[in-house]
Amino acid sequence: MAERGVDQQEEKKSYGSVFVIGVALLVALSLWAFLDDNVTRRPWKGIQARFFRLDYSKAQAAYAEEDKKLQADSKYQEIAKKLAERQSSLSNGDLGRKLKALESEEKQATVKFQEIDQKVKDVKSELEEAWYEHDHAVQQKRDPKPYLEEIAELDKRKAQLDKQLEPAHARREQLREEIKKIRSTTKEIEDELGKITAERDKWIRVMENVMLKLGPVSFCCKIPKIQQVSLDEFDRNRFDQPVARVDRCQTCHLAINRPGFEKEAHPFKTHPRREVLLADNAHPPEKFGCTGCHEGQGVAVNSKEQAHGEFHLWEAPLLRGAKAQSSCTSCHLDVQKFAEDAPLLAEGQRLFEQIGCTGCHLVKGYENIPKIAPSLLKISAKVEPSWIVRWIENPHKFRPRTRMPNFDLKQDDAIAIASFIWSQSREEGDTWTQEHPIPAGFREGDQNQVGKGKKLVETIGCKGCHGFAEGEFSTPLGKEKDLVPNLKDIAAKVGPQWVYHWLKNPRGFSPDTRMPSLRLTDDEAIAITTYLMTLGAKSDAVTGIEEKLADPKNIKRGESLVRKWGCFGCHEIKGMEKESRIGAELSTFGSKPKEELFFGNRTDIKETWDDWTYNKLKTPRIYATERIEQVMPQFDLADEDIKALRMLLGGFRERKVNQRYLADQGLRVQQVVEGRRLMQQYNCVGCHEIEKRGGFIRKYYQENVTLAPPVLNGEGEKVQSNWFFGFLKAPIPIRPWLEIRMPTFGLSDEHTNQLISYFNGLSKVEIPFAYIDDKKIPPEHIDAAKQLVSKDYFNCFSCHQQGDKKPEGPVEGWAPDLTLARQRLNPNWILKWLKDPQKVQPGTKMPSFYPGGPDNILGGKEDLQIEALRDYLMSIGKGAPAPTAPAVVAKAKPVK
Amino acid sequence: MKKLGSIVLSAALVALPITAMAAYQGGDVKDGGSISGTVKFKGTAPAPKKLDVSKDKEVCGKTPKVDQSLVVNNGNLANAVVTITDIQKGKKIEVKKVTLDQKECEYHPHVLAFPAGSAIEILNPDGILHNVHSYSKVNSPFNQAQPKFKKTLEVKVDKPEVIEVKCDVHGWMHGWLVATETPYFAVTDNSGSFKLTDVPPGSYTVEVWHEKLGKNTQKVTVKAKEEAKVNFEVAGK
Secondary structure (H helix, E strand, O other), rough: OOOOOOOOOHHOOOOOHHHHHHHHHHHHHHHHHHHHHHHHHHHHHHHHHHHHHHHHHHHHHHHHHHHHHHHOHHHHHHHOOOOOOHHHHHOOOHHHHHHHHHHHHHHHHHHHHHHHHHHHHHHHHHHHHHHHHHHHHHHOOOOOHHHHHHHHHHHHHHHHHHHHHHHHHHHHHHHHHHHHHHHHHHHHHHHHHHHHHHHHHHHHHHHHHOOOEEEEEEEOHHHHOOOOOOEEEEOOOOOOOOEEEOOOOHHOOOOOOOOOOOOOOOOOOOOOHHHHOOOOOOOHHHHHOOOOHHHOOOOOOOHHHHHOOOOOOOOOOOOOHHHHHHHHHHHHHOOOOOOOOOHHHHHHHHHHHHOHHHHHHOOOOOOOOOOOEEEEEEEEHHHHHHHHHHHHHHHHHHHHHHHHHHHOOOOOHHHHHHHHHHHHHHHHHHHHHOOOOOOOOOOOOOHHHHHHHHHHHHHHHHHHEEEEEOOOOOEEOOOOOEOOOEEEHHOOOOOOHHHHHHHHHHHHHOOOOOOOOOOOOHHHHHHHHHHHOOOOOOOOOOHHHHHHOOHHHHHHHHHHHHHHHHHOOOOOOOOOOOOOOOOOOOOOOOHHOOOHHOOOOOOOOOOOHHHHHHHHHOOOOOOOOOOOOOOOEEEEEEEHHHHHHHHHOOOOOOOOOOOOHOOOOOHHHHOOOOOOOOHHOOHHHOOOOOEEEHHHHHHHOOOOOHHOOOOOOHHHHHHHHHHHHHHOOOOOOOOOOOOOOOOOOOOHHHHHHHHHHHHHHHOOOOOOOOOOOOOOOOHHHHHHHHHOOOOOOOOOHOOEEEOOOOOOHHHOOOOOHHHHHHHHOHHHHHHHHHHHHHHHHHOOOOEEEOOOOOOOOHHHHOOOHHHHHHHHHHHHOOOOOOOOOOOOOOOOOOOO | OOHHHHHHHHHHHHHHHHHHHHOOEOOOOOEEEEEEEEEEOOOOOOOOOOOOOOHHHHHHHHOOOEEOOOOEOEEEOOOOOEEEOOOOEOOOOOOEEEEOOEEEEEEOOOOOEOOOEEEEEEEOOOOOOOOEEOOOOOOOOOEEEEEEOOEEEEEEEOOOOEEEOOOOOOOOEEEEEEEEEOOEEEOOOOOOOEEEEEEEEEEEEEEEOOOOOOOEEEEEEEEEOOEEEEEEEEEEE
16 A cells, blocks of 8 residues: 555655646636626626616617707707806906905905904903903902903993994905805806706716716616515415515516606516506506516516516416406406406406306306396297207307307207296296287288388387397497397297287396386387397297107206206296306416316317416317316307406406505495496496497497487486486486487386496595575576576577477487476586586587686676576476376386 | 498598608798699589578578588589698798688588688677587597677687588588698689699699598699699599
8 A cells, every 4th residue: 555655656646637627626616606696597687787778878869869959949059158158257257357356355354354353252351351350349349440440441442343343244245245146147047057958967867877886986887786676465375374575577677667668678668558557546566566467476586487487386477468457356346447458358357247157157256147148937938949949959050149158959958958948937938928918909011010110120229239130239249249139030039929018018028137118109019029020030840849848758858958057057947046056166267277277188288277268268168078078068259259258267366465455445346346237237338338338329320429329428427316316217308309218127226226326436426416405596696597598698498408498490409408407417517517518528519608608797707607507507497397207117026 | 340440440541641741841932833723523413402491590591501512513613622732841831810600500611721720710790609519530629609799719720630510509500621731722612723822843642622522633743933734523422
C-alpha cells in the first residue's frame, strides 16, 4: 500500500487536474444556479423589463406627440416666449439688474434694521436692569433717585431708536415686496404654461415611474418586482374555513387596468371594457384580483402554463376572454342584466330555464321553475290520437323548432306511452268534451270566416307569440328553437271543438296555462277556429290506433316507459305527481374534474370538461356503451346555443364566495330575477320591449310602429303600482284605437305582485304608491295649466284623447286619454316625461315642449309650468269612472 | 336573423363612406369649372297621390295637397339632390342659416340641402301646433314641439346625413333634410336642372339621390373655367 512519506511514487502524484475540474464544476454550477434563479425560474423578470421599456417608449412617443401639438399651438408659443423673455430678463436683462440691485439693497436694509433692532434690544435690557436696581433700592429703603435718572435717560435713548427702527423696518418690507412682485409675475406665467402643458408633462411622470433612481441619476428601467393582490377570506378550504387568495397575475399583466395598451399583445394588453368592468363600482383589480373571474393559479409566477393553471395538476384552468362569463354567477344573482358584458351567459340562462333542463335536473337556485310543457290531464280531449303517437316518436319531424326534445323512440314504445297518458286523461277529457260542444255557428272551410279569422290573427296580437307559416316566429329561443309553437300545421294536431273553447278560455281547459285570453267574442273565436283549421292537413291514422291505445298491456308498459323517460319532468300527468327528477343534479357540475366525467368508449373526444359538455349537449347519448344506456333526449341545439348553455353550466360551482365580495343579492334583486322569469314565462317580450329586449311583434309593424304594443322600458317608474295591479288583472284599453289587444292572462294575485315588483325593481322605485291630495294643488297651477294645454299654447288635445272627446285625424296620430293619468301615472314620472320625452322613451311621438315654454305663464318659469301641468293632469281624472274591460274570468279549477 | 344581418350590413355600408372619407378641405379655388345638367325621370311618372288632410282643415286644407315624394314635370325630376361624392378639396364651406317653412302644413322646400353644421330655422306661419321629428341616426334625433306661439324654431345638424323629417301632429307632413359634407350640392327644381360651380379641375363622381328612386352616379371630368355637362336619367323602382 502506498503511504505518504514512505512511497516515493505517491509523493510524486499531483491532484492539480482534480482541483481544476472541481473548480470548473463549481464555477459552472454557481453560474447555473445564478441563471436558474434569476432567469429560468423567473420569466416574469424579463417580461417586466420588456414592459417597462414598452411603457417608457410609449410615454416618450406620447410626450413627443403632445410636444409637437404644443409647438404648433400659438398660445403655448406666446406664453413660453413670454416666460423665456422674463427669465432671460431676470437672469441677465434689465429686470435681472433691477432685481439684483433690489436684493443687495434689501440686504443692506436688513443689516441696518437688524443693527437698530439690536440696539433697541440692548436698551431694553439695560432698562430692565435699571428698574431692578431701582426696585431693589426702594425695598432696601435707599434713595432710588439716581436710578430714576438713569431710567429716564434710557427711555429717551429708546424713544430715539424707535424712531429709527420704524422706517428701517418699512424700508426692508418695501424692498421685499418689490422682489416678491417680480418673482410672482414669473410664477404666474409658469402656472399658466403648466396648465397648457399638463397633457404633455403627465408623460414625464409616466416615464419617471419606470425609471430607476440612484441619487441624482436615473435610467430605464427599474428593478422588476412581484405585483401581488391578497384577497382576504375569498376562498373556503376543505374544512369550510375562510382562506385568503393570492393573485400575482399583474406581475406580467401590467397594463390590465391602464388605458392606452388596447392594441398591444398579451400580456401587456388593457382589459376589454376596462372602464366598465374594472371600475371602482365593479371589479377593481386591487379588490377582486383576476382569478376570481378568470381562474388559473394566481400565485404561480414561474411559468406561463403554471400561472394559467393549464397543466394536469390544476383543476381550474384559465378562463380566457368570454369564458370568464361563467364566473359571474358566483357572485351575481341577476346576470341577465349583463346583456352587453355577458351575452352568452344571459342567453345560456334563458335557454336553461326555458327549454326544460330543470324538468330533469335539479340545480340550486332553479328549483321552482314550473313545468314548461302543457298539462296532459285532459290530453285525450285535445289532440288526434294518431298525431300524438307520431309526436312522441319524434316531435322534431312535425315541428323542428319545438322545445320538446326527441327521445328517438320506436313506434311500439310511442304507442305504449300514448296509451298510458291517454288512459290517465280519458275520464277528465271526456267530461270536458261533453261539457264543451262545438258551437253551432262553426262551418268548416267557410271562406268568409277564414278571411275574418286570418285578419284577426294578424291584428289582435296572436303573432306576438305564435308563428303561422314556415319560418315565422316571434320570441326566439336560442338560435333554432321557438318559445311558443308555430301553428302552421295545427289542423293535423287538434280539432275545431277544442280550438274554439281553448281560444275562448284557455284556463278553463288548463288552469295553469300561460296562453292568455284575448277576450274574443263567440263570432271572433269561430272565425279564428275556422282559419286555424285550414292550416295543415289532418294526419293519417295509425292503423288500429283506438284498439292499441285501449290495450291494457300497452298501458302497463307505457307507465314504466313514462317513468323511464321522465315525461312528468315537463308535463303534468295524472298519477305521476310525486315523481322526482330523473336526471343528475347539476348544482356543482361546473367544478367537476374531467376524471369524474364518463367518456364511455369515446377516444375521439378530447378529455376536457369543455369537450365533454359540448358533445353531451350536441349528441346527448354520445357516451353510451353497449352496457351503459343513456336517456337524455336530443334537443337539436345550434352550436351557439350549446356554447351559451355550457357557459351557464360552467358557473354551477362548488364555490362559496365570502359575503363581502358578493354583488347585491338583496330582496330587490331577488324580486327582479323572480319576476323576470315570470315575465319570460308569459312571454311579455313577445309584444313589449322590456329591459331593451323583445317587442318581437314590432317586425310586423314596420310601416307604422305607432300601432304596435308600447315599449315598457322604465314602466315601473312610469305607472302607479295600484293601477298596474288592476290593469294586469283586468286590462283596459289605454289606446282604444289599436287593433292589438293586451290579453287577460288570468294571473294570480301572487304572480301579479311579482310582475309589479319586477318592473319596480328594474326602475329602482322606492315608493310604489302615490296619493294625490287635491287640496294641496295650488289653484293658480290649474289656471295656468288650462291655458297651457289649450289650443293657443301646447294644444295637447290635438293628439291626446280627453275622456270621450276624440282627437281629429287618423288614429295612428292619437295619444292616450289624459284623464287616465290621475289613476295611472306616477306624478314624478310626469315631470320627467314633460321635461324630456325623448330621454325617457327614445323615438316617441311625444315632442319636447321644453325648453321653450311661453314667457307669459307663471312668469315664464318652466319648472313651475311643468309642475302646473302635472297638477292639472292629476286633477282632471278625478271624476272619471275607471273604464271597464269586457270581463273574462277564467273558470279555473283548483289545481290538484 | 338573416334579415337583421343584412340590415346591419347595409347600415354599415351607408355609414362607411362618411367615416372612411378623409375630411373635406375648403379653400380658394382658382380657374374653377362647373358641372351642370338635368335629371330626367325614365318612363311615365305615376299621377301624384292626393293627400288626405284630416286635421286642422281650416289651415292645412286651404289648398289641396299632393304627395311630394315623386314630382316629375315634363319628364324632369324635381327634389333630387346632386352632390360630388369624392371631392377632397375645393371651395370654402359657407355655413349659413337655411329656412324650412311649414306653411299650410307642408314642408317648403320638400327637400332642403345644406352643408353640415348649418342652422335650420323652422317657420310656423299658420299658428297651429306642429312638431318637428327627425329620424336621424348619425346626428342625435330631435322631436320638438312648435306650438302656436312659437313662430320660429332653430335646430342644428352637425354631421353629414340624409334625415327624414315628419310631423306627428299632421301625419301627412313629410320632408327631408340633407346635410352634406362639401359645399358642392344642388337640389333640382321643376326643370330638373342643377349647377355646381367653382369646381377645381379634375375627375369626380357626381351622385343623384332621390327619396323614392335611390342613388345614381356618373363620372365627370371638369376642366378649368369650362362647364362640364352631365345628364341623368333615373328609372323608377
